[in-house]
Amino acid sequence: MQTRSEETRNHIKTAGIDEFCLKGYDAASVADICGHAGVSKGAFYHHFPSKQALFLSIMQDWLENLDIELFTRREEGENIPQLIQKMGSTMGFVFQAASGQLPMFMEFMVQASRDKEVWDAVIAPYRLYQQKFTDLINAGKEEGSIRQDVEAEETAKVLISLAVGILLQGVVDPGAADWENVTKKGVQMILDGVKRRIE
Amino acid sequence: MQTRSEETRNHIKTAGIDEFCLKGYDAASVADICGHAGVSKGAFYHHFPSKQALFLSIMQDWLENLDIELFTRREEGENIPQLIQKMGSTMGFVFQAASGQLPMFMEFMVQASRDKEVWDAVIAPYRLYQQKFTDLINAGKEEGSIRQDVEAEETAKVLISLAVGILLQGVVDPGAADWENVTKKGVQMILDGVKRRIE
Numbered sequence: 001m002q003t004r005s006e007e008t009r010n011h012i013k014t015a016g017i018d019e020f021c022l023k024g025y026d027a028a029s030v031a032d033i034c035g036h037a038g039v040s041k042g043a044f045y046h047h048f049p050s051k052q053a054l055f056l057s058i059m060q061d062w063l064e065n066l067d068i069e070l071f072t073r074r075e076e077g078e079n080i081p082q083l084i085q086k087m088g089s090t091m092g093f094v095f096q097a098a099s100g101q102l103p104m105f106m107e108f109m110v111q112a113s114r115d116k117e118v119w120d121a122v123i124a125p126y127r128l129y130q131q132k133f134t135d136l137i138n139a140g141k142e143e144g145s146i147r148q149d150v151e152a153e154e155t156a157k158v159l160i161s162l163a164v165g166i167l168l169q170g171v172v173d174p175g176a177a178d179w180e181n182v183t184k185k186g187v188q189m190i191l192d193g194v195k196r197r198i199e
Numbered sequence: 200m201q202t203r204s205e206e207t208r209n210h211i212k213t214a215g216i217d218e219f220c221l222k223g224y225d226a227a228s229v230a231d232i233c234g235h236a237g238v239s240k241g242a243f244y245h246h247f248p249s250k251q252a253l254f255l256s257i258m259q260d261w262l263e264n265l266d267i268e269l270f271t272r273r274e275e276g277e278n279i280p281q282l283i284q285k286m287g288s289t290m291g292f293v294f295q296a297a298s299g300q301l302p303m304f305m306e307f308m309v310q311a312s313r314d315k316e317v318w319d320a321v322i323a324p325y326r327l328y329q330q331k332f333t334d335l336i337n338a339g340k341e342e343g344s345i346r347q348d349v350e351a352e353e354t355a356k357v358l359i360s361l362a363v364g365i366l367l368q369g370v371v372d373p374g375a376a377d378w379e380n381v382t383k384k385g386v387q388m389i390l391d392g393v394k395r396r397i398e
Binding site for chain 2: 181
């Protein structure tokens, strides 16, 4: 069960997401967020030293959830291409479930491109994902499901780029495609390449 | 040769790009932009009815340039996969040349997700790209360079997603990879898939 303090903290986070999505990071004020959450400024500052601290905390949650969704679901007997294909489906699911929160994803990127502290906070886990995907491709090479001549790091970057591009388009133009299906197909195309490609 | 009026207009646009990149769309004021460009507010409003009009005009230029770079470079005897591969290299070039302006790309997306008028202005050419890439894939099927069982629209969306994702990562973390090379490799992997894939 949540303690009362955790509950308040989560209220503030939810209100923060709503306000940041609606007005953007710069325009959303601590007063707006407090009003939305129904908490006092005192309560806010008890949990978060600043608006930026709240923002970073929301981002941390988002990245941790993504990490859990992506990297802790390997099943017995699944090879690496199968696991990555499944991640593609998961991404689609994450994507749909979080669709209301997706403007936040844009805010993370915009703030990261402007503010060194946000940049550090977003870039460290992002580089960790790059590394984890590189490790996965290498594990696939070791188990023999991925060709030996495939460059693991590049393939990881291509997969992540595809995912990032789909997320961004899904924010801006959700109705233009069945993005879940585009993710699945894109991942499949890349995996078909690394399983069969001859340089 | 540029007329004096065109020159002023271009000065204002360049200053607008700098200010939007530095401060973001919301925080950058018409006064800031005028100061930066060394023009009066009168001159500004002679050329652009509002800050948003300037923003949209910059975006229009950006999209037109991209369109020219991508779609008017087909050479005699080039088949569609070769053309698309070349577009991949062009993207890398566009990307590097425009690297100082790339925070603008983020601003286009953020504003588009918030403002209906910006959204309309960004979404129409974007959907046109989707259509142009779909047409290309279909032309490849017709000329026999791309498999008949390839779904043109999906493949187009995967290619565009890859490009969008690479652009975004290039803004946020330019040093993390040779993004030009990631583009080339990613496009190649997808093309290898559509040339060879059996469903």
